[in-house]
Amino acid sequence: MNADVDVLIAGAGPTGLLLANELGLAGVRTAVAERLPRRTGQSKALNLQPRTAEVLDCRGWLEPLLDRSLALLPSGHFAGLPLNYGALDTAFPHQVGIPQARVEEFLEDHLAEHGVPVQRGRELTSFQQDADGVTATLLGPDGTESTVQAGYLVGADGGRSTVRRILGVPFPGRDGRIGMAVADVELRPADEAPGEPVEGYETHRRVTQVPGGDEVFAATEAGSDGTGEPWHLPDLSPDPAGLAFLLPLGGGVHRLILGGPEQQGVDRDAPVTADEVRTALVRCPGPPRELRAIRWASRFTDASRQAERYADGRVLLAGDAAHIHAPAGGQGLNLGMQDAFNLGWKLAAVARGRAPTELLATYHTERHPVGARVLANTRAQMALTLPDPDAMAVRDLLADLLTTPEANHHIAAMIAGTDIRYPMPGAPHHPLLGARAPGVQLPSGRAALLTAAPTSAAAAAAKDWGDRVDRLGPLGPAANGDEALLVRPDGHVCWAGRNDDADSLRAALARWFGPIS
Secondary structure (H helix, E strand, O other): OOEEEEEEEEEHHHHHHHHHHHHHHOOEEEEEOOOOOOOOOOOOEEEEEEHHHHHHOOOOHHHHHHHHOEEEEEEEOOOEEEEEEOOOOOOOOOOEOOOOOHHHHHHHHHHHOOOOOOEEEEEEEEEEEEEOEEEEEOOOOOOOOEOOOOOOOOEEEOOOHHHHHHOOOOEEEEEOOOEEEEEEEEEOOOOOOOOOEEEOOOEEOOOOOOOOOOHHHHOOOOOOOOOOOOOOOOOOOOOOEEEEEEEEEEEEEEEEEEEEEHHHHOOOOOOHHHHHHHHHHHOOOOOOEEEEEEEEEEEEEEEEOOOOOOEEEOOEEOOOHEEEEOOOOOOOHHHHHHHHHHHHHHHHHHOOOOOEEEEEHHHHHHHHHHHHHHHHHHHHHHHOOOOOOOHHHOOOHHHHHOOOOOHHHHHHHHHHOOOOOOOOOOOOOOOOOEEEEEOOOOOOOEEEEOOOOOOHHHHHHHOOOOOOOEOOOOOOOOOOEEEEEEEEOEEEEEEEEEEEHHHHEEEEEHHOOOOOO
């Protein structure tokens, strides 16, 4: 098949855009098709976890994003119970408070450097695949259809993924049992005359444009709403009246999360009413607050589902298209972006003919268990917020356990994503094999051999893969000067051995980066 592009990505959220950047960095012909005609300026997520910060820093992309952030939060939480990020083995022991819209804007703007187009207002409606590629049909804003021939298709098109539905991949799990809502609200200053709130807004699921765009986040002081109000951990203690907490976004705008009797049994596409918001504001800790306007609002549930497989032939799933879960602990955006970081270099290598298609199988085997663990911990977190006496007893016990450094570190590393360790062939005793190599910079998007011995047998072997593997020194996280580490483009160690062990290194190089001609 004479393909128009090597890879077509459906969906221009954080997952699809990060994947497109990874493919563009590797020189892969890529296009992104997005149903919405323009960015909404809305932000479902507001944070980057430490592992996602490492991922972006690995490519040199974190620093410009930090300039757009609202706050650096030194802790995480598990069902509202505090987690100490200061003890984590990372250069970024904090969450980065940043609206999802700003992450998307940065990633899309960065695509211009690689010449990767984001085709907005073009909805993928169908596709067919065969042994040679994928033929996708896109519906344009004027109602006309066009076809795109691609080597591979990636569905990064959200929880109601069209790609997943057409592919027919089972999506087992359970439907939501708890209804909740999120809204960005303007609160009336104490010195402003009372009046009726402005209720004109569009729900997130159907929105095409929010009046005013992204100015809701303009001129925000880091860590406050411009009047000194700090970010804080949400109070998720079980309460029969329901859950309600606020986060300041700047300019008098707050993010309100609400979940009470009023949100149960309501259709997910039903508008969130001003009365619901007012009721929740009364439950929020702190002084009385009056609603002036709702910027946007959306409903969600604690539905928990995961695609049975992340790849089927030449079609792959990533982000919410592969898994949905309650937004507990602030993991959703991060899970999807880390899917993209794992998949990008592998898909690039296969698409460019440098690695066998079998490499793509490791995307599922590595990321599916990570997604399953997030689904499990978010279900546990939601159970701990229920006003049930037994759930409250478990919550009290967990709160006591989390006062011990070991237990707190274990849960903190899980939520932060810094404890991920992929299964790797080789010496299982090495503490870094399969784990991430903190602090390693890979701006080229290529792999790297870490060694303090540039003339060693290992370094000489790596030269044969010189178009795919850089050599970095000093040794960095390796245990001693006799060792070398092979780090994949996603920052995970895929080989650890002695500098004179060229044979096992060659086997690892061929496995992960393809044979040499």
